[in-house]
Amino acid sequence: MTDTLQPRALLVDGEGAAPVELTVVLPCLDEAETLATCIRKAKASIASLGVVGEVVVADNGSTDGSQEIARAEGARIVDVPVRGYGAALNNGFQAARGKYVVMADADDSYALDDLGPFLEALRGGADLVMGNRFAGGIAPGAMPALHRYLGNPVLSMLGRLFFKIPVRDFHCGMRGFRRERVLDLGLRTTGMELASEMVVRASLSGFTIREVPTTLRPDGRSRRPHLRTWRDGWRHLRFLLAFSPRWLLWYPALVLGALGTLGLLWLLPGGHTVGGVAFGIHTMLAAATATIVAVQLGGLAVLSRAYAAALGLLPRPASFAQAAEKLLLAWGAPIGALLTLGGISCFLAALVGWGEASFGQLDPAATMRLPIVGMVLVLLGTQSVLLSFTLSLTRIGEL
Numbered sequence: 001m002t003d004t005l006q007p008r009a010l011l012v013d014g015e016g017a018a019p020v021e022l023t024v025v026l027p028c029l030d031e032a033e034t035l036a037t038c039i040r041k042a043k044a045s046i047a048s049l050g051v052v053g054e055v056v057v058a059d060n061g062s063t064d065g066s067q068e069i070a071r072a073e074g075a076r077i078v079d080v081p082v083r084g085y086g087a088a089l090n091n092g093f094q095a096a097r098g099k100y101v102v103m104a105d106a107d108d109s110y111a112l113d114d115l116g117p118f119l120e121a122l123r124g125g126a127d128l129v130m131g132n133r134f135a136g137g138i139a140p141g142a143m144p145a146l147h148r149y150l151g152n153p154v155l156s157m158l159g160r161l162f163f164k165i166p167v168r169d170f171h172c173g174m175r176g177f178r179r180e181r182v183l184d185l186g187l188r189t190t191g192m193e194l195a196s197e198m199v200v201r202a203s204l205s206g207f208t209i210r211e212v213p214t215t216l217r218p219d220g221r222s223r224r225p226h227l228r229t230w231r232d233g234w235r236h237l238r239f240l241l242a243f244s245p246r247w248l249l250w251y252p253a254l255v256l257g258a259l260g261t262l263g264l265l266w267l268l269p270g271g272h273t274v275g276g277v278a279f280g281i282h283t284m285l286a287a288a289t290a291t292i293v294a295v296q297l298g299g300l301a302v303l304s305r306a307y308a309a310a311l312g313l314l315p316r317p318a319s320f321a322q323a324a325e326k327l328l329l330a331w332g333a334p335i336g337a338l339l340t341l342g343g344i345s346c347f348l349a350a351l352v353g354w355g356e357a358s359f360g361q362l363d364p365a366a367t368m369r370l371p372i373v374g375m376v377l378v379l380l381g382t383q384s385v386l387l388s389f390t391l392s393l394t395r396i397g398e399l
Contacts, residue, residue, distance in 0.1 A: 022046060022053040022119060023098030023179070026106040027088035029060040032069055034108040034220040039073040041113040042104075049116055057106070058092030060084070086194030090187055096179055104174040108220030109142060111174065117212040118176035127181050127207035128199065131172040136213030143216060155237065159196075162244040165203045167211050171195055174214055181207065193239040200243050249301035257294030263287025264376065268369055281365045281372075288372050295380050299387045302328060306391055332388025339381030346374030 024042040028035060039055050046053035057070040058078045070077050080091040093101060100122045104110040110131070121129040138148065156170035173195065182198065185205060189197045202209060241248040264287045266272065271280035350370045354362060 018052045019099070020054055020097040021051045021099050022049075022115070023096035023101045024053065024055045024112065024115070025089060025092035025096060025101055025103045026055065026057050026075075027060065027085055027092065027103075028057050028062055028066050028070070028106050029088070030062045030064045030066060031106040031221070032062070032064040032066050033222060035066050035069050035106050036073050037108050037220065038104070038106045038112055039070065039075045041108075042115070043074065045113050045115040049119060051119065054097060056092050056096055058088040058095070060088045082190060084190035085192050086187070086197070087190040089194060090190075093179060093182060093187075098179060100176055101179045101182070102174070102176040109217050111136070111215045111217075114214070115176075117214070118174075121210045121212055122176050122178065124210075125208060126210040127178050128202045128209045129176040130167045130169065130199065130209065130211045131174040131214035132167070132169040132211045133172055133214060133216040134169055135211075136215045138216045139218060141218045155196075155240070158237070158240050159199065162240055162247055163200055163203045165199055166209060167199070169211070170199065172214065175199075177202075189239070196239045197243075200240065204243075245301040245305045249297045249304070253294045253297035253301060255294075256290045257298065260287045260289070260291030260294055264291060264373065268373065270369075271365070281368050284369060284372055288376050291376050292379050295383050299383055303387060303391055328384070328388050328391055332384045332391070336381040336384030336386075336388065339377050339384060341381075343374040343377030343379075343381060346370050346377065350374065 024046070026035070026038055026042075031038075035057070039057070042055050043053075046055075055073075055075040056078055057066070057075045058080050059067055059070070060080050060083055067077050067079075076095070078091055078095040080088045082091075089103060092103070100119060102115055102118050104112055118129045118131070133143070143152075152169065152171055156168060159165045159167070159170040175198075177198075182202070185198070185201050187194060187197055187201070199209070264284060267279060267281075267284040267287065271278060273279070350367065353367060353370075
């Protein structure tokens with residue numbers, strides 16, 4: 001049973017005032033040109049919906065009089081000394097009194113005069129409601145071509161691929177959410193990447209995420225936007241990769257590990273010629289390198305996933321990842337010790353062969369295969385032992 005948008009009392013402060021249902025949070029850093037317009041639009045929309053609401057301006061140290069403008073327009077000011085888009089928003093979320101929060105930039109580009117679709121979706125059970133500018137309409141000149149046709153589509157596609165997030169406009173700056181649920185996430189980033197952190201961690205935490213059309217108009221300011229295309233785009237991409245060890249580390253490890261191991265096994269007995277191309281000791285060395293890199297990536301994938309879960313940034317891994325953790329914790333050290341001994345045995349066997357040659361000059365193409373395998377086994381074993389003990393640090397109190 002969903003709520004309907006029925007008129008309600010508009011009292012916010014004072015004795016007997018109704019509880020606030022909706023807070024509009026505007027991050028602000030020198031937005032004097034457009035701030036008053038944004039506040040007026042938000043307040044008019046709140047009034048038209050008949051809900052108890054408020055506008056909170058999270059000021060990041062403005063020096064152009066934005067604070068006075070906000071107070072004059074009836075908004076509540078929250079002073080945020082830590083610089084950054086994410087820091088301003090996070091403080092605004094914590095100061096909000098509403099059950100629901102809608103956030104938007106204070107540059108008069110977002111549809112603050114049309115809060116209804118966000119509130120209706122939240123009342124209907126959504127935990128996070130993302131605006132979709134591509135569905136609602138992007139006015140000419142409102143979004144740079146690089147953002148519209150490359151940056152946003154690519155990052156949105158990666159978000160859907162990595163995290164199964166059902167949205168087409170991953171970086172829309174206008175979105176609504178249930179305040180308590182987002183506060184429970186404990187968002188940590190202080191820059192533009194907070195937009196990615198919010199939706200990624202909401203998805204990983206099982207939030208109900210919906211998308212509603214919204215419009216985008218040209219920025220109403222005369223100065224340059226705070227957003228920096230390549231710097232902030234890279235920060236978003238880095239965040240997506242950091243929160244997806246599978247794509248950053250695990251899948252590359254599987255590919256490299258398979259190629260490297262097959263190459264070692266194929267070339268261990270001797271060289272091969274395929275289509276006139278000779279594969280010998282140099283190819284075997286490359287295969288050994290791929291195997292070692294795969295071990296490093298795989299170990300980091302398991303460790304980073306466990307560490308992020310221990311910090312509460314990601315949920316505990318399931319299925320295969322959890323099985324890999326348990327295997328490393330229980331058997332990583334003994335298996336690693338056996339692999340290391342196997343590698344040392346390869347070196348000893350090579351030493352015996354060298355002795356049989358009176359410790360003279362050897363033909364690398366004929367004698368290097370066994371030491372290469374020994375090197376791989378020693379590194380694999382050492383990594384297994386060290387990873388097992390390091391991984392146990394993330395489980396202190398559970399073991």
